[in-house]
Amino acid sequence: MENKRILALALAITAFFMLVEVVGGVLSGSLALIADAGHMFTDAAALTLSLFAFWLSSRPRTVAKTFGWRRFEIFAAFLNGIALWIVSGLIGYEAFKRLKAPPEIKSGMMIIIAVLGLLSNIAVGAILFRNRGRNLNVKGAFLHVLADGLGSIGVLAAALLIRLTGSFIWDPIVSAGVCILVLWSSARLVKESFHIFMEGAPAHLDIAGMNKALAEIPGVVEVHDLHVWTISSEFVSLSVHLKVLKNQDARDILQKAHDLVSSKYRVLHTTFQLEIAAEPACETGSCLDGVDK
Numbered sequence: 508m509e510n511k512r513i514l515a516l517a518l519a520i521t522a523f524f525m526l527v528e529v530v531g532g533v534l535s536g537s538l539a540l541i542a543d544a545g546h547m548f549t550d551a552a553a554l555t556l557s558l559f560a561f562w563l564s565s566r567p568r569t570v571a572k573t574f575g576w577r578r579f580e581i582f583a584a585f586l587n588g589i590a591l592w593i594v595s596g597l598i599g600y601e602a603f604k605r606l607k608a609p610p611e612i613k614s615g616m617m618i619i620i621a622v623l624g625l626l627s628n629i630a631v632g633a634i635l636f637r638n639r640g641r642n643l644n645v646k647g648a649f650l651h652v653l654a655d656g657l658g659s660i661g662v663l664a665a666a667l668l669i670r671l672t673g674s675f676i677w678d679p680i681v682s683a684g685v686c687i688l689v690l691w692s693s694a695r696l697v698k699e700s701f702h703i704f705m706e707g708a709p710a711h712l713d714i715a716g717m718n719k720a721l722a723e724i725p726g727v728v729e730v731h732d733l734h735v736w737t738i739s740s741e742f743v744s745l746s747v748h749l750k751v752l753k754n755q756d757a758r759d760i761l762q763k764a765h766d767l768v769s770s771k772y773r774v775l776h777t778t779f780q781l782e783i784a785a786e787p788a789c790e791t792g793s794c795l796d797g798v799d800k
Contacts, residue, residue: 724749731748765777
């Protein structure tokens with residue numbers, strides 16, 4: 508609920524100042540302002556999509572969707588990153604055309620709107636900052652706002668340079684710079700969400716260390732088929748086969764394995780498959796027991 512409230516407040520501020528920048532960009536003739544408004548539009552779209560993802564993720568699981576809709580959060584984050592790339596390409600193309608013949612810009616209005624946009628970015632960034640590490644969608648929204656804040660600084664710098672030098676070339680130059688900044692800020696978001704789509708292991712977990720720690724549990728002689736993947740930002744799953752000696756207390760080993768990965772590695776959804784060592788049947792897949800905790 509806290510994440511939803513944070514995103515809703517951030518969306519309200521972003522949507523309002525996006526409209527301010529659009530109007531200011533049209534009235535002043537500044538492509539840099541329109542570029543920044545375009546970035547704010549993707550911010551608003553990202554926040555809207557994130558809120559929708561939270562709502563959808565909270566829906567109960569079904570027989571067909573055993574994990575529910577949790578993973579839509581990752582899909583939303585991926586779409587946010589791709590949307591940023593598309594907007595950057597369009598603004599970059601327009602900036603390239605304007606380099607040859609930059610139109611006249613009303614720098615005074617541009618300065619006022621850029622300052623207001625920067626203040627809104629600071630406000631939204633402060634709202635999202637605390638929770639940026641807990642959820643990929645909140646992190647994605649924070650990266651949007653961070654890049655947009657830097658973009659607003661660039662717009663303000665362009666307006667001041669136009670005011671000082673009288674040259675309107677600074678507007679398309681800054682527009683192109685904003686596009687590069689947006690591409691850079693969104694690349695990590697796309698990379699992380701794609702990594703989750705490919706069911707890669709969470710980057711913050713030491714998988715080799717986890718494998719070694721499980722192998723050191725008394726009675727365990729081998730660890731194999733260790734898989735750790737992310738369902739959503741706050742839902743990590745693990746499955747692993749543990750080969751154990753004969754006459755061991757299976758429940759004790761399972762409890763120790765679960766306690767290890769949940770307390771040390773913070774993985775709460777675990778499935779352990781026990782296999783009896785030195786039994787030929789086990790090598791072909793017929794094993795002692797499988798217990799899901």
